[in-house]
Amino acid sequence: MKVVPLVKLLSSLALGVLFTDCGGSQAPIGAPRAMPQSRAIASHGARGGSWMRPDVSGRNLLYTSSDDIVDVYTYPGGKLVGSLGTFNGAEGLCVDKAGDVFVTSFYDHAVYEYAHGGTKQLAALKSPYSVNACSVDPATQNVAASSYYGAIIFPYNRKRQEYRLAKYYHNANVYFGWYCTYDKAGNLFEDGTTDQNSGFVLTELRNGSPAFDTITVNEDINGPGAMQWKNGDLTVADRGSSSGQPAVIYSFSISGSEGTEVGAARLADSMAYAMFWIQGGKVIGPEAGSTGGIGVWRYPSGGNPSKSIVGAAPYGVVVSLK
DSSP, X not given: OOOOXXXXXXXXXXXXXXXXXXXTOSOOTTOOOOOOOSSOOOOGGGOOOOEEOXXXXXXXXXXXXXXTEEEEEETTTOOEEEEEEEOSSEEEEXXXXXXXXXXXXXXXXXEEEEOTTOOSEEEEEEOSSOOOOEEEOTTTOOEEEEXXXXXXXXXXXXXXXXXXXXXXXXXXXXXXXXXXXXXXXSOEEEEXXXXXXXXXXXXXXXXXXXXXXXXXXXXXXXXXXXXXXXXXXXXXXXXXXTTSOOEEEXXXXXXXXXXXXXXEEEETTBOSOOOOEEETTEEEEEBOSSSOSEEEEETTTEEEEEEEXXXXXXXXXXXXXX
16 A cells, blocks of 8 residues: 555545444544645546456456556456556455455545456445545454544445445544454454554454454564454564565464464565455565566565566555455
8 A cells, every 4th residue: 555645634524424323433533634635536437447358257356456546357367357447546455255346445535345357336335534445344244444543334234235324433542544354253453553654553443342452562563564364363564664675474363462473474575565465375465676566475485476467566455256
């Protein structure tokens, strides 16, 4: 995910969007006021350029977001087979167990849902605040999105097969929520920074709780990165730095409010972005120093990329299985 400049801070309050009462559901205390945006907002319906090859429905697909464009590749082949078109600040991507893909739009304050291999929008989840990364609860199908000073959760109504109004959960420990992920028990984990530019923090919103708790980890992380559960452990990417330090994906065993490091995958030639996706014995993310902008590394061994895919280095990446 790209570094967010100050002018993007809560670019607007999405007037007219309602959200239901919950713990910390008021507007964040001390939140920055609306600021000028660095570009004009276009309506989602006015943007085009989406296309998809007709033979992708039964194939595993790799989705990447970069420069507001979401492209689709075969996985693991890496052949470009489609695009969802352009978005107004496409940041994070997530996927549910059915293979539906969700795209967060920072400036639209929304999360958009698409079927595996489809170009038709299935749902537009409107948020009261800007949204960054997202995650889908495998048990309830609730969708969560990280945001400033907390997280947005869109509860899913299974009976009516639709999403209800957004709930905002204030996170007193986070200035900027970068990434989030659900575990199998419906607990939401969010990482972020404690101030505008620095200070890593890992937090947990336990299932049914109105407030986040802090989790301490025994590793120094320079910049918060994507999180994902793998073999019962929580993986957290340290996005490295612009000085050329590669990203590292740490694995933590979580017990109560503590995380103990149990592994680390160092990704040589990775870029100083934070979005990675682990699929089986591979990890996919942004790569530097080759003809391809999308790198594939062995996981958990890391090292040099085992494959390079020609395409824009992603801010978001996810694999949708069929």
